[in-house]
Amino acid sequence: MSAATQHGQTPYYFIPAPSHFPVLTATGLFFVILGAGQWVNGHGWGAWVTLFGFLMWAFILQGWFRAAINESESGLYGSRIDVSFRWSMSWFIFSEVMFFGAFFGALYWTRLHSLPNLGSLENALLWPDFKAVWPSAAAGATGSPAGIVEPFTTMGPWPLPTINTLLLLTSGVTLTIAHHALVAGNRGKTILWMWITVLLGATFLCVQAYEYMHAYRDLNLKLSSGAYGSTFFMLTGFHGFHVLVGMLMLLFITLRLMKGHFTPQRHFGFEGAAWYWHFVDVVWLGLYIVVYWA
Template structure:
């Protein structure tokens, strides 16, 4: 992967030609092709999607393995470390924009769309429409014809509050682990990292139970009007990001157990920590705007 001799630290890193980008594009083709046909009713397409995902995961495993080997053999210098930091920063910025779009959609719906539908201008079209939020009564929020089944909204007690405590605690344990790594206390770092991973996994489990409760006891679904769609889109995408962040921390912990990272050089750890703290901040916004307001 590198044109530099093993053990050296080049100022500018020039990678050798690699098969990984082409192989990743091959897998992504089957992912997109399979997904597009599956959602259009082609049952066979789900197998293409599964093949593409497995292929892509295999490529990423080899790609990350090669990158880790290059890092551990001293082929990355200060310029590469700087580029990694900028790359992770821009990636997190793109995630901020991603969630910002959903938060904006929630705000626009509550502050503009729903009041506009209940205005005098629309009274002739929907005389019985009730412009209230959340949309829990027949005839409210995008259902003037009463086609949305009755449902109950999700309150902050107690599952969302428990998950808030779990995520905030995980941010503390991760920070403790970071300080211990900087003090070169590897054993203690690994212990606190496993605690952080366990807290993240517990969050995902609690949210899964929350969704089961919503569907089977509250009749709250993705099709439950504007409230249901925004609730599941926001919390669902956040839950997926928690799962990804938890897997990142899990693999960082395995690398720590293999002796990777030092007190002075551990951006792989820091990048995962940045992502996890971002996930924490997004959840605080969700907890306030979705569950309390």
């Protein structure tokens, strides 16, 4: 399982044995991509292949995570591993910053560069009916003078986005309270505030699902609603997915706390999930200002 160590002694650096988990996880993702590609191209069987891939991927990951948890609780992870975990989580969050930065950059470039350029005198002969306004919510004021973009209403900040902002900001506070309680050795208080945090995250997702229903049903706002619709749903949709991932991380950390895992001195699993959740909070604040208010 690892390099040989004396009984009861934490190894200087843990080296795991060769594992079948990476190749099986990659196989599950292969079926996800294969099925999704066929599904969007009109092949009904692609949906079942996608479902199979997701189930396989999730089953393999739970086994992989269970093995890592067992290694941690067995005392195989020393200070060197803790440092490597911190660097790994830091780089992972940095990659997520770049991910969202690309979509924020697309929104910025569309509004401040592409749209004015398309509405300039140089393009007047090519697009005589184009109006360089944002958001392009009405027919004739879109990047589609041919009228293939249906009129829609933009999503304002009140009330649903503001409610979600309060939910996420509150969840950041409750998570911080739970962290301080864990450091103080108060496991019961930690578990209580963690459950509150998970509940706030789940409520956020429910409110966002209702917001999407409202957008489609009442505002005719869709992914196909020009540049506004595509950037709106790409930014808020990917953020919602990250909220789901973060909420699941916090849920499993809470279940581990209930099993007696983590100590006031060693609890980076908790801290890593908390880092990720606070990152999700910060991204939402940017979305709330740029997408709903600007």
